[in-house]
Amino acid sequence: MYVRGTVADEVEVRTVSTSYGESDLAEVPLRMAGDGDNGTASQTVARPRDDTETDLAAGHETTTVTLWNKWAESADYLEPGMEVLVTNAKKEEYQGETQYATTGDSYVVVEPSFLVNVTAIRNWVECPRLYYLNKLSGVPLNYPVVKGTLVHEVFGDLLRGRDLEESIAARVDERGLELGLLGETSEAVAEEVRENATAIEGWLEQGRLTEEDSWRSEQLLISETFGIRGRADAIRRGAPVELKTGKNLKKEPRFKDKVQAACYALLLEEHGGDVDLGTLLYTKNSALDRNEETGDLTPAKEFTMGDGLLKFVVRQRNELAAMEIAGDIPTGYEGSAKCEYCFEQDTCMVVSGRLDQESKAGQIATPLPEEERDYFQRFYRAIEEERREVHREYAKLWEQDAQERADDDRALIDLEFIEKRPLEGGRWELRARRTSSANSKIREGDFVLASDGHPVRGSSELATIERLDDVVVLTADEPVEVTRLDVYPSELTTDRLLVAMHDALLKGDERRKDILFGRATPEFEESGASETHRNRAGETGGVDETFIDNNAAQNEAVTKAVGARDCALIHGPPGTGKTYTIARAIRAMVERGERVLLSAFTNRAVDNALEALLEQLEDGVGSQTQRSGDGEGVSVVRVGSESGIREDMEPYRLERSGDPEDRVAELQNAQVVAATTATCGSRVMKEQAFDVALVDEAAQLTEPGTCAAINLAERFVLVGDHEQLPPVVRAENDLTESLFERLIDCHPEAGVMLDRQYRMNQRIQAFASREFYDGELRPAEPEVAGRTLNDLEGVARDALPPALQDPVTFVDVEGDGGQYTDSEEAARIADLIEQYEAAGLERSEIGVIAPFRAQVSELSRHVPDDVTVDTVDRFQGSSQEVIIISFTATGTLEGPIFEDYRRINVALTRPKRALVLVGDPAALSSDPVYARMLEWART
Ligand SMILES: Nc1ncnc2c1ncn2[C@@H]1O[C@H](COP(=O)(O)OP(=O)(O)OP(=O)(O)O)[C@@H](O)[C@H]1O
Numbered sequence: 001m002y003v004r005g006t007v008a009d010e011v012e013v014r015t016v017s018t019s020y021g022e023s024d025l026a027e028v029p030l031r032m033a034g035d036g037d038n039g040t041a042s043q044t045v046a047r048p049r050d051d052t053e054t055d056l057a058a059g060h061e062t063t064t065v066t067l068w069n070k071w072a073e074s075a076d077y078l079e080p081g082m083e084v085l086v087t088n089a090k091k092e093e094y095q096g097e098t099q100y101a102t103t104g105d106s107y108v109v110v111e112p113s114f115l116v117n118v119t120a121i122r123n124w125v126e127c128p129r130l131y132y133l134n135k136l137s138g139v140p141l142n143y144p145v146v147k148g149t150l151v152h153e154v155f156g157d158l159l160r161g162r163d164l165e166e167s168i169a170a171r172v173d174e175r176g177l178e179l180g181l182l183g184e185t186s187e188a189v190a191e192e193v194r195e196n197a198t199a200i201e202g203w204l205e206q207g208r209l210t211e212e213d214s215w216r217s218e219q220l221l222i223s224e225t226f227g228i229r230g231r232a233d234a235i236r237r238g239a240p241v242e243l244k245t246g247k248n249l250k251k252e253p254r255f256k257d258k259v260q261a262a263c264y265a266l267l268l269e270e271h272g273g274d275v276d277l278g279t280l281l282y283t284k285n286s287a288l289d290r291n292e293e294t295g296d297l298t299p300a301k302e303f304t305m306g307d308g309l310l311k312f313v314v315r316q317r318n319e320l321a322a323m324e325i326a327g328d329i330p331t332g333y334e335g336s337a338k339c340e341y342c343f344e345q346d347t348c349m350v351v352s353g354r355l356d357q358e359s360k361a362g363q364i365a366t367p368l369p370e371e372e373r374d375y376f377q378r379f380y381r382a383i384e385e386e387r388r389e390v391h392r393e394y395a396k397l398w399e400q401d402a403q404e405r406a407d408d409d410r411a412l413i414d415l416e417f418i419e420k421r422p423l424e425g426g427r428w429e430l431r432a433r434r435t436s437s438a439n440s441k442i443r444e445g446d447f448v449l450a451s452d453g454h455p456v457r458g459s460s461e462l463a464t465i466e467r468l469d470d471v472v473v474l475t476a477d478e479p480v481e482v483t484r485l486d487v488y489p490s491e492l493t494t495d496r497l498l499v500a501m502h503d504a505l506l507k508g509d510e511r512r513k514d515i516l517f518g519r520a521t522p523e524f525e526e527s528g529a530s531e532t533h534r535n536r537a538g539e540t541g542g543v544d545e546t547f548i549d550n551n552a553a554q555n556e557a558v559t560k561a562v563g564a565r566d567c568a569l570i571h572g573p574p575g576t577g578k579t580y581t582i583a584r585a586i587r588a589m590v591e592r593g594e595r596v597l598l599s600a601f602t603n604r605a606v607d608n609a610l611e612a613l614l615e616q617l618e619d620g621v622g623s624q625t626q627r628s629g630d631g632e633g634v635s636v637v638r639v640g641s642e643s644g645i646r647e648d649m650e651p652y653r654l655e656r657s658g659d660p661e662d663r664v665a666e667l668q669n670a671q672v673v674a675a676t677t678a679t680c681g682s683r684v685m686k687e688q689a690f691d692v693a694l695v696d697e698a699a700q701l702t703e704p705g706t707c708a709a710i711n712l713a714e715r716f717v718l719v720g721d722h723e724q725l726p727p728v729v730r731a732e733n734d735l736t737e738s739l740f741e742r743l744i745d746c747h748p749e750a751g752v753m754l755d756r757q758y759r760m761n762q763r764i765q766a767f768a769s770r771e772f773y774d775g776e777l778r779p780a781e782p783e784v785a786g787r788t789l790n791d792l793e794g795v796a797r798d799a800l801p802p803a804l805q806d807p808v809t810f811v812d813v814e815g816d817g818g819q820y821t822d823s824e825e826a827a828r829i830a831d832l833i834e835q836y837e838a839a840g841l842e843r844s845e846i847g848v849i850a851p852f853r854a855q856v857s858e859l860s861r862h863v864p865d866d867v868t869v870d871t872v873d874r875f876q877g878s879s880q881e882v883i884i885i886s887f888t889a890t891g892t893l894e895g896p897i898f899e900d901y902r903r904i905n906v907a908l909t910r911p912k913r914a915l916v917l918v919g920d921p922a923a924l925s926s927d928p929v930y931a932r933m934l935e936w937a938r939t
Pocket of ligand 1 (some may be wrong): 281548550551554572574575576577578579580581758780877878
């Protein structure tokens with residue numbers, strides 16, 4: 001029987017005398033979420049399946065659960081509000097009340113929904129403080145790590161039956177760029193990987209891999225009971241095999257390695273296995289070491305997985321989870337590691353000194369100013385809250401059923417499996433047919449969980465989506481008879497935010513921090529030759545040039561960007577030529593011999609800006625742009641994955657595989673490097689340095705997200721519009737305000753607002769200009785101000801009903817009273833589209849925006865497929881000839897319909913020639929902003 005609930009009050013831990021001697025116990029007051037009895041009491045783990053929930057499930061009663069002996073240690077970390085799960089509990093009647101207690105077979109799991117990574121538990125056992133430091137500063141690019149990854153990849157290949165030499169050659173080739181950055185040659189690395197791999201091959205050949213041996217290479221495992229997830233290197237006869245590239249000449253496996261194997265054993269048990277054996281394969285303990293007296297001759301060390309070890313692992317996991325939930329910082333005293341043997345001792349002391357943290361290793365270095373320490377703490381917590389939201393996403397993998405996941409756009413379900421085909425190198429291609437056209441967040445190129453029905457309980461594997469239309473084509477390491485795909489929540493973004501913040505504060509330049517914290521004012525070169533500018537190459541020059549002759553604000557923006565010694569901020573309302581201005585500024589910088597980083601939040605924005613830059617460079621420098629730096633012209637590279645980058649930018653994409661020297665030359669010699677801010681936090685990009693970083697869409701980036709890019713450069717230019725969409729974050733905290741917005745407030749003198757727009761008819765822009773830009777936004781040219789549908793070929797404005805002939809129209813629909821959908825509005829919008837079509841407009845020139853996903857689905861049922869229908873977020877950055885907005889509100893309003901007024905600004909500024917607002921005037925006029933909008937639309 002399992003018991004699960006929330007700690008209702010303080011927990012008391014005490015020692016009692018029993019007939020077996022002294023025992024610790026903890027009485028946990030628990031508000032029950034449910035209990036269950038799976039009827040198989042002999043099983044070690046009773047899994048909390050829905051079908052096992054019984055009596056108390058609906059009761060939410062408070063009871064007491066007694067945790068005995070070592071489980072009392074886990075009770076030490078419990079705080080009211082935390083969740084606890086006890087497996088194999090026994091029910092007891094005490095003074096007429098039902099209580100529970102652990103048995104000899106019980107596990108106690110603290111915060112089971114918080115999925116802890118197996119490697120995190122391993123690091124935690126080594127030293128909790130080390131685990132924290134790794135989290136803060138990330139793993140830098142270094143040879144042992146790259147080599148370790150290569151050996152693991154070759155191991156996987158060998159298990160899948162690939163030839164050793166072929167595998168080594170292919171895997172080393174794939175890492176050309178990283179090896180180049182590390183100054184390694186392919187031959188030397190291949191040789192070293194071969195040495196390591198020989199141990200593995202020898203072991204596999206020792207007759208252990210017989211016909212009966214059932215093997216599986218890497219497997220992603222998630223345990224909803226223990227709150228652990230991880231990817232086992234291999235599973236042999238149902239038991240975990242872990243590969244270690246480090247040396248171990250002792251007879252016994254290292255304890256932390258055993259811990260790792262034990263985690264996988266727990267995961268496998270939950271998946272129905274009965275695991276009592278673990279194997280650790282040390283590649284540096286082979287025939288090479290035979291002469292060593294102490295050496296064990298076989299590289300594989302098998303060990304029995306005792307109950308004590310498995311429980312120890314869960315207790316360690318509990319300690320880690322509890323600390324993460326409470327947001328505490330480990331000091332190092334929690335573990336038994338000895339600081340004097342630790343490679344990270346210096347780092348540990350510096351971090352604790354700079355942040356004034358307690359550490360077993362002690363403190364050195366002077367503390368950061370108090371405001372920086374406060375900032376660190378605030379953002380550390382904010383990022384960790386964000387991480388918790390990602391963990392909640394994991395929990396939804398088993399808490400929601402298939403249909404709920406699909407309705408949330410997080411899964412594609414009910415696929416019909418077609419086939420699995422072996423690929424070269426031992427991987428698999430999987431195909432399945434979609435049986436519905438349901439929407440989802442899953443896109444081509446995504447990494448997803450492909451399963452035969454359930455992502456956690458069934459057979460599942462991480463797979464890449466190669467193609468996504470009626471048939472889904474995936475590639476994966478292992479064949480899965482796929483019938484369902486789930487979004488795989490990734491912590492990579494949060495990991496990188498933390499590292500970016502750490503780098504900005506602990507490694508950051510003092511002048512930069514003075515600017516970020518408002519302690520100094522940004523400086524600019526004066527125009528005129530008296531002031532000089534010196535770039536990294538030592539060349540000088542003044543900003544005394546007209547860059548753009550038909551738009552004064554854009555010209556000022558470029559001048560500021562080029563002449564900024566610290567930073568410049570370009571505020572660009574919709575359609576004001578942000579991309580054009582960025583491109584012109586980069587061209588000017590490149591002409592001055594500077595090395596430039598071009599970044600943005602999304603791949604789409606990076607590609608747009610790059611496209612504009614390529615046009616500029618061809619106009620300006622007058623020579624071909626090219627990828628590698630050894631010819632004439634400006635060398636430009638785009639760093640990112642093949643699936644993320646737009647096809648026409650592919651020629652500029654930095655290839656990662658190939659000869660290390662060539663690859664690294666291509667990157668190092670590039671004058672312009674374009675990458676998303678997430679990629680700027682990658683190990684490869686962190687090795688790069690730039691004179692200046694230009695960041696587009698900066699108002700949509702969190703502060704640490706922006707830091708990932710600007711950390712790499714001496715000065716920076718942020719471009720964005722804080723009156724449009726804010727950063728996309730799950731939690732409500734400090735991350736919701738962008739660095740761009742904060743700096744515009746803090747250093748208005750560093751900002752320029754682009755005030756001429758090239759998109760909207762004058763009538764359309766009037767409201768947004770007044771409401772969001774103090775009336776300063778104006779059409780750039782008479783042609784823009786006067787644009788109408790008549791200018792479009794084949795369109796006759798007169799053919800439209802009179803109401804639609806005006807560039808802005810309000811269509812009054814009372815609505816059906818639904819909360820998130822409105823079928824009346826949807827039906828009316830379908831009619832409007834027909835009317836536009838009848839007047840000669842192409843459907844692809846019309847866009848429909850709705851505040852809720854549910855209304856987007858409703859609209860999709862009414863309007864033809866080739867009309868784009870979506871929420872505002874998907875429309876940001878794009879424009880259409882005609883935009884129709886479905887307000888989906890009847891009667892009254894509670895707060896702004898689009899959550900935030902900035903969303904309505906985005907919606908209203910997408911059209912070029914016609915805007916139609918569809919809604920219930922009674923509801924809209926109850927909000928002052930919408931009331932003003934209504935008045936404008938109706939006049
Ligand atoms: N100085 C200029 N002279 C002529 N055309 C311009 C100028 N600046 C921008 N444009 C044109 O205006 C249009 C919008 O420019 P751009 O795409 O750079 O705007 P944006 O501000 O990036 O747009 P969004 O609001 O969608 O992000 C483009 O067609 C561009 O060529």
